[in-house]
Amino acid sequence: MNEANKERLSWSRRHFLRTILATPCLCAFAPSAISLAEEVDPSIVEPSAEEAVKAIDAMYRTSAFNATSERLDATRTIQRSVDRLRAAEFDSYFKSSREDAAKEEENRAVLRYLNSSFDKVLNELKETKVDDNSVVFWHVYNMGYLIKTPTQTIAVDIRHRRAAELLPYIDFLLVTHNHRDHFTSSLCDAATLAKIPVVSNFLQNDWIVEENERTLEIGDSTIQLKRVDHNKNLIKFVTTFEINCGPRSGDCVVYHVGDACDVNQLTPKEPVDVFIPHLAVGLNVPKAVNETIKPKLTLLSHILELGHQIDKWRWSYDYGYNAVRKCANDTVILPVWGEKIVYSRG
Numbered sequence: 001m002n003e004a005n006k007e008r009l010s011w012s013r014r015h016f017l018r019t020i021l022a023t024p025c026l027c028a029f030a031p032s033a034i035s036l037a038e039e040v041d042p043s044i045v046e047p048s049a050e051e052a053v054k055a056i057d058a059m060y061r062t063s064a065f066n067a068t069s070e071r072l073d074a075t076r077t078i079q080r081s082v083d084r085l086r087a088a089e090f091d092s093y094f095k096s097s098r099e100d101a102a103k104e105e106e107n108r109a110v111l112r113y114l115n116s117s118f119d120k121v122l123n124e125l126k127e128t129k130v131d132d133n134s135v136v137f138w139h140v141y142n143m144g145y146l147i148k149t150p151t152q153t154i155a156v157d158i159r160h161r162r163a164a165e166l167l168p169y170i171d172f173l174l175v176t177h178n179h180r181d182h183f184t185s186s187l188c189d190a191a192t193l194a195k196i197p198v199v200s201n202f203l204q205n206d207w208i209v210e211e212n213e214r215t216l217e218i219g220d221s222t223i224q225l226k227r228v229d230h231n232k233n234l235i236k237f238v239t240t241f242e243i244n245c246g247p248r249s250g251d252c253v254v255y256h257v258g259d260a261c262d263v264n265q266l267t268p269k270e271p272v273d274v275f276i277p278h279l280a281v282g283l284n285v286p287k288a289v290n291e292t293i294k295p296k297l298t299l300l301s302h303i304l305e306l307g308h309q310i311d312k313w314r315w316s317y318d319y320g321y322n323a324v325r326k327c328a329n330d331t332v333i334l335p336v337w338g339e340k341i342v343y344s345r346g
Protein backbone atom coordinates (compact mmCIF):
# COMPACT_ATOMS: atom_id res chain seq x y z
CA MET A 1 0.00 0.00 0.00
CA ASN A 2 1.49 3.37 -0.89
CA GLU A 3 1.74 6.26 1.60
CA ALA A 4 -1.19 8.20 0.14
CA ASN A 5 -3.49 5.18 0.43
CA LYS A 6 -2.34 4.51 3.98
CA GLU A 7 -3.02 8.13 4.86
CA ARG A 8 -6.47 7.98 3.27
CA LEU A 9 -7.28 4.79 5.11
CA SER A 10 -6.18 6.13 8.46
CA TRP A 11 -8.10 9.33 7.78
CA SER A 12 -11.32 7.43 7.08
CA ARG A 13 -10.67 5.29 10.17
CA ARG A 14 -10.36 8.43 12.27
CA HIS A 15 -13.50 9.79 10.64
CA PHE A 16 -15.31 6.54 11.50
CA LEU A 17 -14.07 6.64 15.10
CA ARG A 18 -15.04 10.27 15.48
CA THR A 19 -18.56 9.41 14.32
CA ILE A 20 -18.75 6.51 16.77
CA LEU A 21 -17.45 8.56 19.67
CA ALA A 22 -19.91 11.33 18.91
CA THR A 23 -22.79 8.86 19.10
CA PRO A 24 -23.50 8.18 22.78
CA CYS A 25 -24.97 4.69 22.39
CA LEU A 26 -21.99 3.50 20.33
CA CYS A 27 -19.26 4.91 22.58
CA ALA A 28 -18.94 1.67 24.50
CA PHE A 29 -17.67 -0.04 21.35
CA ALA A 30 -14.86 2.42 20.69
CA PRO A 31 -11.33 1.26 21.55
CA SER A 32 -10.50 2.70 24.96
CA ALA A 33 -7.07 4.09 24.03
CA ILE A 34 -8.43 6.22 21.18
CA SER A 35 -9.39 9.81 21.87
CA LEU A 36 -11.05 12.17 19.43
CA ALA A 37 -8.28 12.33 16.86
CA GLU A 38 -7.33 15.44 14.94
CA GLU A 39 -7.95 14.93 11.27
CA VAL A 40 -5.38 15.79 8.65
CA ASP A 41 -6.77 16.48 5.19
CA PRO A 42 -5.09 13.76 3.08
CA SER A 43 -5.07 15.98 -0.01
CA ILE A 44 -2.54 18.34 1.60
CA VAL A 45 1.01 17.34 0.74
CA GLU A 46 3.97 18.08 3.03
CA PRO A 47 6.46 20.35 1.21
CA SER A 48 9.73 18.72 0.15
CA ALA A 49 12.93 19.75 1.94
CA GLU A 50 13.85 21.80 -1.12
CA GLU A 51 10.50 23.63 -1.10
CA ALA A 52 10.83 24.24 2.64
CA VAL A 53 14.31 25.76 2.34
CA LYS A 54 13.15 28.00 -0.51
CA ALA A 55 10.08 29.19 1.44
CA ILE A 56 12.10 29.91 4.59
CA ASP A 57 14.65 31.83 2.57
CA ALA A 58 11.82 33.88 1.01
CA MET A 59 10.42 34.66 4.46
CA TYR A 60 13.81 36.03 5.50
CA ARG A 61 14.46 38.02 2.32
CA THR A 62 11.03 39.70 2.23
CA SER A 63 9.43 42.09 4.72
CA ALA A 64 6.20 42.29 6.67
CA PHE A 65 5.86 45.82 5.30
CA ASN A 66 5.54 44.48 1.77
CA ALA A 67 3.55 41.27 1.29
CA THR A 68 4.97 40.43 -2.14
CA SER A 69 3.86 37.39 -4.13
CA GLU A 70 7.15 35.75 -3.12
CA ARG A 71 6.25 36.12 0.56
CA LEU A 72 2.66 34.99 0.01
CA ASP A 73 3.87 31.91 -1.89
CA ALA A 74 6.21 31.12 0.99
CA THR A 75 3.37 31.40 3.53
CA ARG A 76 1.33 28.94 1.44
CA THR A 77 4.17 26.43 1.45
CA ILE A 78 4.64 26.67 5.23
CA GLN A 79 0.88 26.58 5.76
CA ARG A 80 0.67 23.16 4.06
CA SER A 81 3.05 21.82 6.68
CA VAL A 82 1.15 23.59 9.49
CA ASP A 83 -2.06 21.94 8.29
CA ARG A 84 -0.47 18.49 8.56
CA LEU A 85 0.99 18.86 12.06
CA ARG A 86 -1.29 17.68 14.83
CA ALA A 87 -1.20 19.48 18.19
CA ALA A 88 -0.08 16.28 19.93
CA GLU A 89 2.79 15.92 17.44
CA PHE A 90 3.84 19.50 18.13
CA ASP A 91 3.72 18.86 21.88
CA SER A 92 5.92 15.82 21.51
CA TYR A 93 8.37 17.77 19.30
CA PHE A 94 8.44 20.54 21.90
CA LYS A 95 9.55 18.11 24.61
CA SER A 96 11.93 16.07 22.45
CA SER A 97 15.73 15.87 22.62
CA ARG A 98 17.87 17.88 20.20
CA GLU A 99 18.51 14.73 18.10
CA ASP A 100 14.85 13.75 17.83
CA ALA A 101 13.82 17.34 17.13
CA ALA A 102 16.37 17.54 14.30
CA LYS A 103 14.78 14.49 12.62
CA GLU A 104 11.34 16.11 12.77
CA GLU A 105 12.75 19.35 11.38
CA GLU A 106 14.14 17.45 8.38
CA ASN A 107 10.69 16.11 7.55
CA ARG A 108 8.37 18.96 8.40
CA ALA A 109 8.73 22.39 6.83
CA VAL A 110 6.98 24.16 9.69
CA LEU A 111 9.35 22.75 12.32
CA ARG A 112 12.39 23.40 10.13
CA TYR A 113 11.23 27.01 9.90
CA LEU A 114 10.49 27.31 13.63
CA ASN A 115 13.98 26.10 14.47
CA SER A 116 15.84 28.00 11.78
CA SER A 117 14.06 31.26 12.63
CA PHE A 118 15.26 30.88 16.22
CA ASP A 119 18.88 30.68 14.97
CA LYS A 120 18.26 33.80 12.91
CA VAL A 121 16.85 35.67 15.92
CA LEU A 122 19.71 34.60 18.21
CA ASN A 123 22.38 35.63 15.71
CA GLU A 124 20.79 38.97 14.93
CA LEU A 125 20.08 39.69 18.58
CA LYS A 126 23.78 39.24 19.37
CA GLU A 127 25.00 41.28 16.42
CA THR A 128 22.53 44.14 16.28
CA LYS A 129 23.53 47.47 17.76
CA VAL A 130 20.45 49.60 18.28
CA ASP A 131 20.68 53.28 17.35
CA ASP A 132 19.44 55.99 19.68
CA ASN A 133 15.76 56.88 19.21
CA SER A 134 15.12 53.35 17.92
CA VAL A 135 13.91 49.98 19.12
CA VAL A 136 14.36 46.65 17.31
CA PHE A 137 11.85 43.80 17.48
CA TRP A 138 12.17 40.14 16.61
CA HIS A 139 9.11 37.93 16.34
CA VAL A 140 9.75 34.51 17.85
CA TYR A 141 6.43 32.60 17.85
CA ASN A 142 2.74 33.22 18.68
CA MET A 143 2.88 36.48 20.72
CA GLY A 144 6.55 36.16 21.61
CA TYR A 145 8.85 39.10 20.92
CA LEU A 146 12.36 40.18 21.76
CA ILE A 147 12.64 43.92 22.06
CA LYS A 148 16.12 45.44 21.97
CA THR A 149 16.51 49.08 22.96
CA PRO A 150 19.78 51.07 22.91
CA THR A 151 20.31 49.91 26.54
CA GLN A 152 18.34 46.71 27.25
CA THR A 153 16.83 43.55 25.78
CA ILE A 154 13.29 42.68 26.87
CA ALA A 155 11.57 39.34 26.22
CA VAL A 156 7.76 39.11 26.17
CA ASP A 157 5.63 35.94 26.00
CA ILE A 158 8.41 33.70 24.69
CA ARG A 159 7.26 30.19 23.76
CA HIS A 160 9.88 28.05 22.03
CA ARG A 161 11.51 24.69 22.71
CA ARG A 162 14.90 26.46 22.70
CA ALA A 163 13.75 29.51 24.70
CA ALA A 164 16.31 28.97 27.50
CA GLU A 165 19.12 29.75 25.02
CA LEU A 166 18.01 33.39 25.20
CA LEU A 167 19.01 33.67 28.85
CA PRO A 168 22.45 35.29 28.35
CA TYR A 169 20.97 38.00 26.15
CA ILE A 170 17.91 39.28 28.02
CA ASP A 171 17.63 41.82 30.83
CA PHE A 172 14.12 40.87 31.86
CA LEU A 173 11.17 38.71 30.86
CA LEU A 174 7.47 39.63 30.84
CA VAL A 175 4.66 37.05 30.70
CA THR A 176 1.11 38.27 30.06
CA HIS A 177 -0.81 35.28 31.46
CA ASN A 178 -0.84 31.69 32.55
CA HIS A 179 -1.52 29.95 29.24
CA ARG A 180 1.26 27.78 27.98
CA ASP A 181 1.46 29.39 24.55
CA HIS A 182 2.77 32.54 26.28
CA PHE A 183 5.75 31.28 28.25
CA THR A 184 8.34 28.53 28.46
CA SER A 185 9.05 27.07 31.89
CA SER A 186 12.71 26.29 31.15
CA LEU A 187 13.42 29.96 30.37
CA CYS A 188 11.35 31.29 33.29
CA ASP A 189 13.05 28.92 35.75
CA ALA A 190 16.55 29.62 34.45
CA ALA A 191 15.96 33.39 34.50
CA THR A 192 14.63 33.27 38.06
CA LEU A 193 17.70 31.28 39.16
CA ALA A 194 19.96 33.80 37.44
CA LYS A 195 18.14 36.67 39.24
CA ILE A 196 16.83 38.03 35.95
CA PRO A 197 13.38 39.55 36.61
CA VAL A 198 10.47 37.42 35.35
CA VAL A 199 7.32 39.52 35.72
CA SER A 200 3.92 37.82 35.58
CA ASN A 201 0.67 37.56 37.52
CA PHE A 202 1.12 33.86 38.37
CA LEU A 203 4.74 32.70 38.64
CA GLN A 204 5.66 32.61 42.33
CA ASN A 205 8.84 34.66 42.49
CA ASP A 206 10.02 38.07 43.71
CA TRP A 207 8.54 39.74 40.63
CA ILE A 208 4.95 38.51 40.75
CA VAL A 209 2.42 41.34 40.35
CA GLU A 210 -1.07 40.43 41.44
CA GLU A 211 -2.52 43.92 41.78
CA ASN A 212 -4.79 45.34 39.09
CA GLU A 213 -2.37 48.12 38.28
CA ARG A 214 1.26 48.77 39.06
CA THR A 215 4.29 50.66 37.71
CA LEU A 216 7.69 48.95 37.60
CA GLU A 217 11.08 50.34 36.75
CA ILE A 218 13.69 47.91 35.47
CA GLY A 219 16.91 49.54 34.28
CA ASP A 220 15.79 52.56 32.28
CA SER A 221 12.51 50.98 31.19
CA THR A 222 9.28 51.98 32.93
CA ILE A 223 6.49 49.44 32.67
CA GLN A 224 2.81 50.10 33.36
CA LEU A 225 1.01 46.87 34.22
CA LYS A 226 -2.77 46.49 34.08
CA ARG A 227 -4.93 43.40 34.41
CA VAL A 228 -7.64 42.90 31.81
CA ASP A 229 -10.05 40.19 30.63
CA HIS A 230 -9.11 37.29 28.33
CA ASN A 231 -12.80 36.42 27.77
CA LYS A 232 -16.03 36.46 29.73
CA ASN A 233 -14.88 33.57 31.94
CA LEU A 234 -11.25 34.59 32.47
CA ILE A 235 -11.73 37.98 34.08
CA LYS A 236 -8.58 40.05 34.74
CA PHE A 237 -6.54 37.04 33.71
CA VAL A 238 -4.14 38.89 31.41
CA THR A 239 -1.59 41.54 32.40
CA THR A 240 -0.91 44.13 29.72
CA PHE A 241 2.52 45.75 29.55
CA GLU A 242 2.99 49.34 28.47
CA ILE A 243 6.77 49.68 28.25
CA ASN A 244 8.46 53.05 27.99
CA CYS A 245 11.83 51.90 26.66
CA GLY A 246 13.74 54.80 28.22
CA PRO A 247 15.29 58.12 27.13
CA ARG A 248 17.90 56.63 24.78
CA SER A 249 15.07 55.01 22.79
CA GLY A 250 13.40 58.42 22.52
CA ASP A 251 10.92 57.24 25.18
CA CYS A 252 9.52 54.75 22.69
CA VAL A 253 6.34 53.15 24.07
CA VAL A 254 5.61 49.49 23.32
CA TYR A 255 2.18 48.18 24.31
CA HIS A 256 1.98 44.36 24.41
CA VAL A 257 -1.54 43.35 25.47
CA GLY A 258 -1.30 39.54 25.33
CA ASP A 259 -4.71 37.92 24.92
CA ALA A 260 -6.69 41.01 25.95
CA CYS A 261 -10.23 40.81 24.51
CA ASP A 262 -11.86 44.16 25.37
CA VAL A 263 -10.79 47.35 23.63
CA ASN A 264 -12.39 49.47 26.38
CA GLN A 265 -9.97 48.02 28.92
CA LEU A 266 -6.94 49.09 26.91
CA THR A 267 -6.09 52.48 28.40
CA PRO A 268 -2.38 53.23 27.92
CA LYS A 269 -1.05 56.20 29.88
CA GLU A 270 1.14 57.53 27.05
CA PRO A 271 0.83 57.67 23.25
CA VAL A 272 1.74 54.24 21.87
CA ASP A 273 4.47 53.72 19.32
CA VAL A 274 4.19 49.97 18.79
CA PHE A 275 1.04 48.00 19.64
CA ILE A 276 1.08 44.18 19.87
CA PRO A 277 -2.42 42.63 20.08
CA HIS A 278 -3.94 39.17 19.55
CA LEU A 279 -5.73 39.22 16.20
CA ALA A 280 -8.56 36.80 17.02
CA VAL A 281 -9.50 36.88 20.69
CA GLY A 282 -12.54 39.13 20.18
CA LEU A 283 -10.56 42.35 20.54
CA ASN A 284 -11.80 45.05 18.18
CA VAL A 285 -8.39 45.64 16.61
CA PRO A 286 -9.59 48.03 13.87
CA LYS A 287 -11.16 50.25 16.55
CA ALA A 288 -8.01 50.13 18.70
CA VAL A 289 -5.82 50.97 15.70
CA ASN A 290 -7.95 53.67 14.11
CA GLU A 291 -9.93 55.22 16.97
CA THR A 292 -8.71 54.59 20.50
CA ILE A 293 -5.00 53.74 20.75
CA LYS A 294 -3.85 54.97 17.32
CA PRO A 295 -0.35 53.46 17.50
CA LYS A 296 2.37 54.32 14.99
CA LEU A 297 2.86 50.63 14.20
CA THR A 298 0.82 47.50 14.97
CA LEU A 299 2.25 43.98 14.97
CA LEU A 300 -0.73 41.63 14.60
CA SER A 301 0.12 38.42 16.39
CA HIS A 302 -1.01 34.98 17.54
CA ILE A 303 -1.26 33.12 14.21
CA LEU A 304 -0.04 29.51 13.86
CA GLU A 305 -0.42 28.45 17.51
CA LEU A 306 0.61 24.86 16.89
CA GLY A 307 -0.43 23.74 20.37
CA HIS A 308 -4.00 24.26 19.19
CA GLN A 309 -5.66 21.64 17.01
CA ILE A 310 -5.46 22.05 13.25
CA ASP A 311 -9.07 23.14 12.90
CA LYS A 312 -9.42 24.98 16.22
CA TRP A 313 -7.89 28.37 17.07
CA ARG A 314 -4.81 27.81 14.93
CA TRP A 315 -5.22 30.92 12.85
CA SER A 316 -3.58 30.71 9.45
CA TYR A 317 -1.50 33.20 7.48
CA ASP A 318 -4.60 33.88 5.36
CA TYR A 319 -6.60 34.63 8.49
CA GLY A 320 -3.83 37.02 9.52
CA TYR A 321 -3.74 38.84 6.20
CA ASN A 322 -7.55 39.21 6.33
CA ALA A 323 -7.24 40.72 9.80
CA VAL A 324 -4.63 43.15 8.43
CA ARG A 325 -7.02 44.15 5.61
CA LYS A 326 -9.88 44.75 8.06
CA CYS A 327 -7.77 47.37 9.84
CA ALA A 328 -7.53 49.34 6.56
CA ASN A 329 -4.40 51.02 7.84
CA ASP A 330 -0.96 50.59 6.32
CA THR A 331 0.76 50.77 9.71
CA VAL A 332 -0.67 47.33 10.58
CA ILE A 333 1.58 44.40 9.66
CA LEU A 334 1.71 40.64 10.15
CA PRO A 335 5.23 39.62 11.21
CA VAL A 336 6.38 36.05 10.60
CA TRP A 337 8.72 33.94 12.74
CA GLY A 338 12.25 35.31 12.72
CA GLU A 339 11.16 38.70 11.42
CA LYS A 340 13.30 41.67 12.45
CA ILE A 341 11.53 45.02 12.62
CA VAL A 342 13.41 48.25 13.21
CA TYR A 343 11.26 51.02 14.62
CA SER A 344 12.63 54.56 14.74
CA ARG A 345 11.01 57.59 16.31
CA GLY A 346 10.99 60.10 13.50
Ligand SMILES: [Zn+2]
Pocket residue numbers: 179181182259302
Ligand atom coordinates in the same frame (compact mmCIF):
# COMPACT_ATOMS: atom_id res chain seq x y z
ZN1 LIG B 1 -2.77 32.80 23.64
